[in-house]
Amino acid sequence: MAASKMRIALIQMAVGETKTTNIKRAVQLIREAAGGGAQLIALPECFNSPYGTKYFPQYAETIPGESTEALGEAAKKFGVFVVGGSVPEKEGDKLYNTCTVWGPQGNMIAKHRKVHMFDINVPGQIMFRESDNLSPGHNFTTVDLPNCKIGIGICYDMRFPEMAHIYSQMGCKLLLYPGAFNMTTGPAHWELLQRGRALDNQVYVAAISPARDPDAEYIAWGHTSVVSPWGEVISTCDEEEAIIYADVDLDYVTKVRQMIPILNQKRNDLYQVTTK
Ligand SMILES: NC(=O)CC(=O)C(=O)O
Numbered sequence: 001m002a003a004s005k006m007r008i009a010l011i012q013m014a015v016g017e018t019k020t021t022n023i024k025r026a027v028q029l030i031r032e033a034a035g036g037g038a039q040l041i042a043l044p045e046c047f048n049s050p051y052g053t054k055y056f057p058q059y060a061e062t063i064p065g066e067s068t069e070a071l072g073e074a075a076k077k078f079g080v081f082v083v084g085g086s087v088p089e090k091e092g093d094k095l096y097n098t099c100t101v102w103g104p105q106g107n108m109i110a111k112h113r114k115v116h117m118f119d120i121n122v123p124g125q126i127m128f129r130e131s132d133n134l135s136p137g138h139n140f141t142t143v144d145l146p147n148c149k150i151g152i153g154i155c156y157d158m159r160f161p162e163m164a165h166i167y168s169q170m171g172c173k174l175l176l177y178p179g180a181f182n183m184t185t186g187p188a189h190w191e192l193l194q195r196g197r198a199l200d201n202q203v204y205v206a207a208i209s210p211a212r213d214p215d216a217e218y219i220a221w222g223h224t225s226v227v228s229p230w231g232e233v234i235s236t237c238d239e240e241e242a243i244i245y246a247d248v249d250l251d252y253v254t255k256v257r258q259m260i261p262i263l264n265q266k267r268n269d270l271y272q273v274t275t276k
Helices: 019-035 055-059 066-078 155-159 161-169 185-201 250-259
Strands: 005-012 040-042 081-083 087-091 094-102 108-113 119-122 126-129 141-144 149-152 174-178 204-208 225-227 233-236 242-249
Touching: 005 019, 005 204, 005 225, 019 040, 019 066, 019 242, 055 087, 055 094, 066 081, 066 094, 094 141, 108 141, 149 161, 155 174, 155 185, 161 185, 174 185, 185 204, 185 225, 185 233, 204 242, 225 242, 233 242, 242 250
Parallel strands: 005 040, 040 081, 149 174, 174 204
Antiparallel strands: 005 242, 081 094, 087 094, 094 108, 119 126, 141 149, 204 225, 225 233
16 A cells, blocks of 8 residues: 555444453454454444443453453554554543554554543433543543554544644644444534534544444444545444444645645634644
8 A cells, every 4th residue: 555545444343241242352353454454443432341421430440451451462463553442441549531542563652531521411312421430631642653643532522623623733634533422413413523523624534433232321323434634424334333444545635735725724813723
């Protein structure tokens, strides 16, 4: 594959209640995705645990721990980068929703704690309060791959355009969001947000959901997908377990930015998005 291209695979994994089965399944699917030529493979939010506040304390582990070590071993065995969705992380008396990123040597190269807590109330449809037992992270997380800088957010982080814009200002060309939208917000916002973040920043956006389990307490929307810097959905699936692939093309990012040069046309004299 040309140096300007990178094949990514997103794993829309069926997550169940048994942690060891989830870990085994993730490793099996990483093997399959590596066999499909992927250089970077990403898992969904909470790949080792059902998504839900009652599960977070029960499934939480330190990092490294059982679930994340298995990702490091898989990255090394199959010679790929692994973006490990997320796991409930325990550190001291706090819990976080945390994504780890692993390199082909099996080393952890980044750790992102979900920055924005998913606390919502859509009357009669869904109420969720992550902050009842999770704490937010306080950092932006980027990773320098050999030919592409990537930015990581987790699910609700995708709703905050400033975060994506900060990543694009940092030089990211691909944003990855392991996420688990639901049957209310999924159909309404999942694709729209990805296309918005992609178009605003002229980057690729990949969002990775668990497969839908209609018997779960929190029913995931699915529809894992990749959006191009032109705002087009270039790879997607329905709600069932699946691996989807896309070839991210950095020359195409440059081309889109040359054709419609909004990133150079910003009025920094009138407004700015900056980190603190
Ligand atoms: N689960 C999330 O963090 C976010 C979500 O489902 C939404 O924003 O909608």
